[in-house]
Amino acid sequence: MAKDALLVSYLSLSPARDTSPLVEKILVDLTQGAEDLSPDDSNELAECLIGDLAESTQQGIRNLQISLLRILSRNPACTALAQLSTLDTLLKWSAFSVDPLDSTKRTESIEARKALCNIMVQHPLARDSLVISSHLNPFLQHLTTFASVSETELTTSHDSMDHFLTLRLLFFLTLQDSPVTRNLASDTRLVPLIRHAISMDVPEMEGKEALMVLYNLQRLVPDTSNPFTPLVPRLVDLIINTPPATLASPEPSGGIHAVHSLIHPMDTEAWPDMPKLIRLCDRLIEALDLLLQAFDTTTATTPLRPRIDERITPITLLLTRLVDAWPTLRTHVSSSLLPPRRDLSIAPEVGESLDSRLIRLLTAVGTEVRSHTVADLLYSLCHQDAKRFTERIGFGNAAGHLTRLGLDPKDALPTASSSSSSSSPHPPPTTSSAPSPLGIDPITGKTQSMSDIPSTDDWTEEEKEREAERLFVLFERLKATGVVQVENPVSRIHEISDEEDK
Structure with missing residues (x-):
């Protein structure tokens, strides 16, 4: 039977769909061709299915109806699914407290939640309606039930798909700033649920979802009171155990999500000891090194460039936070990212060293966010001293950041003599045959010599006049x-x- 005829047949059965022996067969056939329906037909069928599900239907028929809605929810043209009545109905049949041994109800619950998640992706405005749904309370109670059991019980009764869909819905819910989500953000009972989801023996997709939820929740809590501080040690371990190439990968990993979560202010007393913090910094620097190498192989128009910027930004933000909080880490990170310059005859941004490539990002074409976070890191490594900052990376590289901070770059302009004595504790040796040095040019950040000054001996009077x-x-x-x-x-x-x- 053609899909148009199937649709007409299903619609014509109302109001006796429950008892008709044809309903199940028609629903099965419609499921196979639902993705090919026109937008008008999809919306008409969706409205009909929601109306049926709002009433009491037989469980077997209901499973097929919800599965069909799940397929329709992939279609962005099916706008009927973005209505509050649809969300209410799907939340109702999500049955968050279903017995995992009841396979029929579990399938029904999983399909309803998948449909809800698809709707949140295809129709972002529906997320606002989710917060005010009359059937949201069972979902919130389900979270409380999850959070009230021990991690041992969670592991014993672990249902990966159930947990994943719960976290995915929580992610969409916490994208909105509302009284409901702010209450969730301050609820310490969610900590065990997230801690379990980011443990090493849980599937990665579940861990990623939990970390994205954690990031959303932290945006909603005040800086002075972060209930998720107890998660810091586990987040640090997650980053340390993530290979640098995975952290730097364009594809988001659990490690990079953990980096995002640690950027938020949390009590420093909850952080691990100094040896582990040093390992954390080393892992971040290794990933940053790989990202800078990849950055140099791309141009501003390369599709991969924005993805690289997206990885550089959180890593530099977290490094800045760490060096500002612990002076010992500033010394350690500086030894890798901003060591004393060995060759003052070239500009700070020239070369393939890690610090040169990092300084080049300040003036490279790309997102302002990335250049600002890199500048913040370098400025922190210079003890937030404008003159030291200018001497180390050059006035041309530093001027933009100092202006953004509300400082006058001219006030930070070092003299050639002060630059010569302070830019590097190990100035390069000179020989009698080398041009005599004139000190460090405060603009370029490199040494000047007599050979750098162009000779005008062979200029004609006309050339001199034009230059003047x-x-x-x-x-x-x-x-x-x-x-x-x-x-x-x-x-x-x-x-x-x-x-x-x-």
């Missing part, structure tokens, strides 16, 4: 924009030349 005019115009523009407020030196040169001609 170019410099004169440049200084006038700088004065007009307020960058410098000094007498144009080219004017003075012209006056001296005129006096000599006389």
Whole structure:
């Protein structure tokens, strides 16, 4: 029977669908062709199914109806499923307290929750309705039941799909800021549920979902009171046990979700001891190194570039948080990310070292968020000292960040002599045949020598005049924009030349 005829047949059976022997066969056939229905037919069928499910139907028929709704929920054109009445009905039949030994009811419950999750993905506006659904309380009670049992009991009665769908619905629910979600965020009874879900012997998909829920909940709690602080040791272990390549992968891993969760303020007393914190920093630096290598192989238009930025940002944020909280970690991280410069003859951002590649990110084309977080990290490694920051990475690289902080970059501009003495404790040796150094250029952050100054001995008078005019115009523009407020030196040169001609 053609799908159009099947649809007409099902719709024509009302109101006697429960007792008709054809209903089950029609529903099975409709399920096989539901994805090919037109938007109008999909919406008409969805409204009919929701109306039937709102009433009492036979369990076998109800299973087929819910399964058909689950298939229709994949279609973004099926807008009838985004209505509050649909969410109420599906929450009603989700039966969160179903006995896991009752396979029929369990299948019904799983299918209803899958349909709800699909609707949340295809129709984001429906998430607002989920918060106010009249059937949300059974779901919240289900969470309380989960959280009230011990982790041993959770492991014994573990149902991966049940837990996963519960966490997935909780994820969509906590995307909204409402009194309901704020109460959830402050409920310490959720800690055991999340702790169990991110343990090493639980499927990864469940752990990822729990970590995304944790991130949402932490956004809703005040900085002064984070009930999820007891999870810090497990989150740290999760990152340390994640290979650097997995942390740096474009595909989100449990480790990178743990990084996101640790960015939120939590009591430092809950963090592990210093040796483990050092291991945490080392793992983050290893992942950052891989990301910087990948960054250098892409361009601003490469599709992979935004994914790399998405990984660099949380890792640098967490490193900044760690070095700000523990001075010992600042010293340790600085030795890898911002060590003393060995070769002052090249600019800080030039080269393939880890610190050079990191400094290049400050001016590379890409997201502002990434460049800001990298600058924050480098600034923290310089003890948040503007002059030290400028001396170490160069005025051109530092000026943008200092301006963003509300500081005047000119105040942080070091003199050549101070830069020469403080930029590196181990200046490179010079030989008698090398050009004599003139100190460190505070703008470029590298040493100057006589060979860097172009010779004008072989210039003609016309070439000198053109260069003087170019410099004169440049200084006038700088004065007009307020960058410098000094007498144009080219004017003075012209006056001296005129006096000599006389």
